[in-house]
Amino acid sequence: MNGSHQRPTPEGGEHVPSGAAGGVVSTWARGEDGARGHDAAPTQPQAWDWNRAGYDRPGHPQDQSSGPQHGQRDPWATPGGPTPPGGGGDDHGRGGGGGRGPRRSPGWFGVAGAAIASALAASALTGALVGGFDDTAGTAATTSTSSGSTRVQGVSETTVNWQAVVSAVAPSVVAVTVQGASGSAEGSGIVYDTAGHVVTNNHVVAGLGSGATITVTLDDGRQYEATIRGTDPATDLAVIQLTDPPADLVAATFADSDDVVAGQAVMALGNPLGLSGSATTGIVSALDRPVLTSAEEQAPSQSPFGQQPTTGETAATNAIQTDAAINPGNSGGALLDSSGKVIGVNSSIASLSSASSSSQSGSIGLGFAIPSNEVRMIADQLVESGTAQHAWLGVSLAEQPASVTVGDVTREGAQVAAVTDGAPAAGAGVRAGDVVTAVDGRTVDGYESLTATIRGKAVGSTVELTVVRDGAEQTLRVTLAARAEG
Numbered sequence: 052m053n054g055s056h057q058r059p060t061p062e063g064g065e066h067v068p069s070g071a072a073g074g075v076v077s078t079w080a081r082g083e084d085g086a087r088g089h090d091a092a093p094t095q096p097q098a099w100d101w102n103r104a105g106y107d108r109p110g111h112p113q114d115q116s117s118g119p120q121h122g123q124r125d126p127w128a129t130p131g132g133p134t135p136p137g138g139g140g141d142d143h144g145r146g147g148g149g150g151r152g153p154r155r156s157p158g159w160f161g162v163a164g165a166a167i168a169s170a171l172a173a174s175a176l177t178g179a180l181v182g183g184f185d186d187t188a189g190t191a192a193t194t195s196t197s198s199g200s201t202r203v204q205g206v207s208e209t210t211v212n213w214q215a216v217v218s219a220v221a222p223s224v225v226a227v228t229v230q231g232a233s234g235s236a237e238g239s240g241i242v243y244d245t246a247g248h249v250v251t252n253n254h255v256v257a258g259l260g261s262g263a264t265i266t267v268t269l270d271d272g273r274q275y276e277a278t279i280r281g282t283d284p285a286t287d288l289a290v291i292q293l294t295d296p297p298a299d300l301v302a303a304t305f306a307d308s309d310d311v312v313a314g315q316a317v318m319a320l321g322n323p324l325g326l327s328g329s330a331t332t333g334i335v336s337a338l339d340r341p342v343l344t345s346a347e348e349q350a351p352s353q354s355p356f357g358q359q360p361t362t363g364e365t366a367a368t369n370a371i372q373t374d375a376a377i378n379p380g381n382s383g384g385a386l387l388d389s390s391g392k393v394i395g396v397n398s399s400i401a402s403l404s405s406a407s408s409s410s411q412s413g414s415i416g417l418g419f420a421i422p423s424n425e426v427r428m429i430a431d432q433l434v435e436s437g438t439a440q441h442a443w444l445g446v447s448l449a450e451q452p453a454s455v456t457v458g459d460v461t462r463e464g465a466q467v468a469a470v471t472d473g474a475p476a477a478g479a480g481v482r483a484g485d486v487v488t489a490v491d492g493r494t495v496d497g498y499e500s501l502t503a504t505i506r507g508k509a510v511g512s513t514v515e516l517t518v519v520r521d522g523a524e525q526t527l528r529v530t531l532a533a534r535a536e537g
Contacts, residue, residue, distance in 0.1 A: 211316050211389040217330050220391045223303035224384055226268040226322040227251055227277075227291070231259025239321035239384030240267065240291070241303050241393060243430055247275075247296030250430050251383030252398050253282045253289040253366070254344075265291055270328055273297065281433030285441055286506065287344060287366035287398055288426060290433040303385065306392035308422035311371060313337055319375040319397055319418065321384020333375030333416075339493060341503035342370040342419050344399050369503040370419035371395045377418030386420040395420030425507045442508045443534035445474020446481060452497035453486045455519040464488035464519065465501040479529040482520065489517035505531065 223242045227249070229235060238255030242248075249267060256265060256279055265277040275293040282289040293300075318332045344366050373386060377397050386395040401417035432439040446467050453466035464486040470477045487495050491514050495501045508514060510533040515526050 211332075213318060213330070213332055216318060216387060216389065216391045217320065217328075220303065220320060220385065220387060221270040221328055222301040224270065224320045224328070225249060226327045227255055227383060228266045228268065229256055229259050229263050230266070231263035233259065235259070237322060237325055237380060238382045239380065239397070241383070241385050241396065242300060243290065243434070244302045245296070245300050247277075247293035247300060248280060248430075248434050249277065249291050249293070250396060250426060251289055251291060252396065253284050253287045255383045256289050256291060257282055257284070267291070267293055268327065269297075281437035281439070283429050283433060283439040285366055286368060286421065286425065286429050286439070288396070288421065288429045288433070288439075290430055304392045305423045305427055306388055306390075306394045308371070308394050308424045311335055311338060311388070311394050311422070316389050317373055317375055317394065318387045318389075319373065319377050319381060319384065319420075320387060321377075321381040321397060323376075323378035323380040325380060329381075331376040333373050335371055336374050336417075337372040339369045339500075339504075340372045340419060341497075341499040342368050342399055343499055343502070366398075367499070367503040367506045368398070368419070368421050368425065369500075369507050370399070371422055373418050373420065374416040375418060376414040376416070378413045381418075392423075393426075394423050396423075396426050422507070428507075428509055440510045440533045442505055442510050442512065442531035443475065444505050444529065444531060445471040445476045447471075448498035448501060450498060455486045455488065455522075457519055457522065457524045462488055462494075463496045465495050465498045467518075475529050475532050479516070479527045481516065481518065481527060481529070485518040485520050487516050487518050488524075490514050492517075 225240045225242060227238045227240045229237070236255070236259060238251060240249040240251035240255075243250045256263075265279070266274055267277045268274045275295060275297070277291040277293050280290040280292045313335050315335050316332065317335055318330055320328070320330050323329050371386065371394065375386070377400050381397045382399075384397045385393045386397055388394050397418060397420045399419045400414060401419075403415060429439045447469040449466040449468050451466075452463040454461060454463050467476075467481060467483055467485045467487065469483050470481055487501055489495055490501065490504045493504065495504060505514075508531055510531060513528055513530045515528055517524060517526055519525075
């Protein structure tokens with residue numbers, strides 16, 4: 052990957068003629084479709100494929116497979132396309148659109164870069180199991196202001212008992228090995244239920260072809276064959292199932308990711324570089340980071356494991372950013388809170404640019420995880436039917452964010468370039484030229500942010516779009532429909 056800092060632009064999905072000023076991205080729901088990334092687009096990591104770890108400059112991951120493109124884009128398009136981290140706005144403790152370019156955490160399938168917009172415990176994990184954990188460290192401190200000063204309240208000197216967390220959760224985090232005709236790859240996974248379903252990243256299990264064999268290794272060394280139950284490239288999630296699960300399988304407990312706050316203590320647990328059961332700790336650095344990641348082509352000779360070359364779809368997520376070390380092989384593993392509950396699935400990392408596409412680096416403290424609520428929404432569908440539906444808004448967005456002023460406040464937002472006839476956006480009164488600045492009160496500062504935000508919504512849910520039209524702000528209610536796949 053080169054070190055250019057061009058803004059990623061998605062392509063595909065709803066087709067919109069190119070040539071619009073600044074470039075336009077066609078979006079559709081669950082975030083508007085993530086289109087194929089360009090220089091700035093992240094690429095999917097392949098089982099710890101060292102050369103894939105993605106080393107675009109932090110905040111500006113690039114798509115190694117293509118250069119910047121112009122014209123309208125469909126952020127929800129499949130395949131390919133950068134996915135940006137976003138947030139910002141009024142969301143306290145949530146990341147704004149700042150920083151673009153997180154890369155996929157190497158699930159051993161190699162880490163791929165992601166573009167950040169302006170910009171990855173069992174049922175038995177009960178209170179008794181985690182009774183020794185200290186939730187205090189995982190609770191955000193409150194602040195009060197007076198005369199312009201800020202005072203931190205509720206600070207506790209108690210530390211988290213990470214040893215207890217690891218002991219309780221280790222049985223629910225597994226190593227995933229994929230063996231294909233051209234080589235092998237490894238990543239991590241999380242036991243989803245006692246029936247033998249395991250959640251992991253799509254790029255961990257889909258990179259070596261349909262004929263590949265999958266082996267899951269539990270923390271005690273027992274190994275089981277597994278098959279793919281379902282994959283969802285749009286969110287980079289997949290569910291595999293053990294063919295003969297043991298009776299003592301321990302499922303992880305998933306937390307409500309809406310309760311996660313910046314600054315709380317977290318732990319990443321997985322199999323970086325084949326070192327199973329590795330735990331690293333840190334904090335939640337920011338929330339709602341729009342991250343766009345896509346698979347990149349890679350010759351087997353570029354990977355120490357001889358992985359098969361793949362070109363994948365773009366995944367868009369409003370990710371949880373953490374400084375806990377995440378490295379190739381961590382993909383599909385767990386990001387845990389201080390009580391041992393899963394708050395996210397580790398999936399990508401941002402890396403420094405490299406002059407050579409054949410060199411890679413590890414963690415630089417910028418890791419990203421798919422929020423647990425989104426994981427459960429997609430995993431439940433994959434377990435049930437093997438496929439997942441995605442919400443659809445039905446608009447095309449300008450590639451570059453638009454600056455708007457309402458009163459004496461100026462901010463950036465995602466500019467609507469076109470609205471699809473009959474789409475949810477059209478029915479709600481969205482017009483070409485509108486600038487979307489928030490969804491359900493959470494700031495949107497560009498197409499990446501809007502794409503990731505919509506992608507995280509459920510089909511049939513109603514959202515409130517804050518749009519600026521002719522200098523005036525208004526709120527439009529939109530009921531998201533299911534996007535026709537393919």
